[in-house]
Amino acid sequence: MEELFNDAISQQVKSAIDKSQKELKTDYLGFDKAFQKYHAEAIKYLPNYSY
Known part of the structure; x- marks a missing residue:
């Protein structure tokens, strides 16, 4: 039963993150x-990235 709850919650969290990034175009989790902090060098290779 616990595993079912874990899976359901995990799916809801993933769905919320996906919706916020794709539909709302926001990054509320940072x-x-x-x-930027851990992969600063890679940013210059990303298309359409600005900060």
């Missing part, structure tokens, strides 16, 4: 800041 993935962009983490990417």
